[in-house]
Amino acid sequence: MKLRTRFKAKIDASPSVADDAPEGSGAPNQHGMPQLPVGQFETQQWPVLDLGVRPGVRKSTWRLVVDGAVERPLDLDWNQLMEMEQVEDVSDFHCVTTWSKFDMRWGGVRVSTVLALAGLAPTATHLMCHGSDDYTTNVALEEALKDDVLLVHTHDGRPLPEDHGGPVRMITPQLYAWKGAKWIRRIEVMCTDRPGFWEERGYSMTAYPWRDDRYR
Numbered sequence: 001m002k003l004r005t006r007f008k009a010k011i012d013a014s015p016s017v018a019d020d021a022p023e024g025s026g027a028p029n030q031h032g033m034p035q036l037p038v039g040q041f042e043t044q045q046w047p048v049l050d051l052g053v054r055p056g057v058r059k060s061t062w063r064l065v066v067d068g069a070v071e072r073p074l075d076l077d078w079n080q081l082m083e084m085e086q087v088e089d090v091s092d093f094h095c096v097t098t099w100s101k102f103d104m105r106w107g108g109v110r111v112s113t114v115l116a117l118a119g120l121a122p123t124a125t126h127l128m129c130h131g132s133d134d135y136t137t138n139v140a141l142e143e144a145l146k147d148d149v150l151l152v153h154t155h156d157g158r159p160l161p162e163d164h165g166g167p168v169r170m171i172t173p174q175l176y177a178w179k180g181a182k183w184i185r186r187i188e189v190m191c192t193d194r195p196g197f198w199e200e201r202g203y204s205m206t207a208y209p210w211r212d213d214r215y216r
């Protein structure tokens, strides 16, 4: 069964699909949500936010392990990522520190494409995404399987800058941006939820911007 079919009910029940009173302002975005979530302001800048570590990953050294509750663990290199279905998408970026940047142009591979290749165990529910700086963040599968959740290598037609997680990072446009691991090196598929770096320090497990879902 296709992953999307298998997870359809959960995706349809996820906050950004099921919420009939999303809190925010501005014209509706492509999902019918107010473009500016509650408590956010729009910026033209693209600030850099991370732990201050620059792991120095290059295309030639980048690898992505997909393991845990999967049928076929993967260990992908750059060329293998390039051989997978490539997509372009425009989406917004919402940082929990209250800035939002609209209409970012991304190029990359859907997380769902990679997970379909690995094959999810029937009991899989969440991901732990690991960066090369040892950052971690947890994402529910019904969020990670959405079409705009990407492993991006391109922004605005250029290689993703190292500061922003290049050569490859994850993005989660319908969640706060901390759910998108920069310099992504491992996607661990889990059968229970577990907090990542910021979640252990009091940030939300679910991180849904249109309900001010910042802390837990």
Ligand SMILES: Nc1nc2c(c(=O)[nH]1)N[C@H]1C(S)=C(S)[C@@H](COP(=O)(O)O)O[C@H]1N2
Pocket (backbone or CB within 6 Å): 046, 047, 048, 049, 050, 051, 052, 095, 096, 130, 131, 132, 133, 135, 163, 164, 165, 177, 178, 179, 180, 181, 182, 183, 184
């Ligand atoms: N590997 C890694 N990914 C990370 C972080 C980090 O510290 N390390 N910070 C997160 C946070 S808190 C935010 S807001 C976004 C910021 O992405 P940017 O620096 O490209 O704006 O990356 C997220 N992904």
Ligand SMILES: [Mo]
Pocket (backbone or CB within 6 Å): 049, 095, 096, 097, 177, 178
């Ligand atoms: Mo953040």
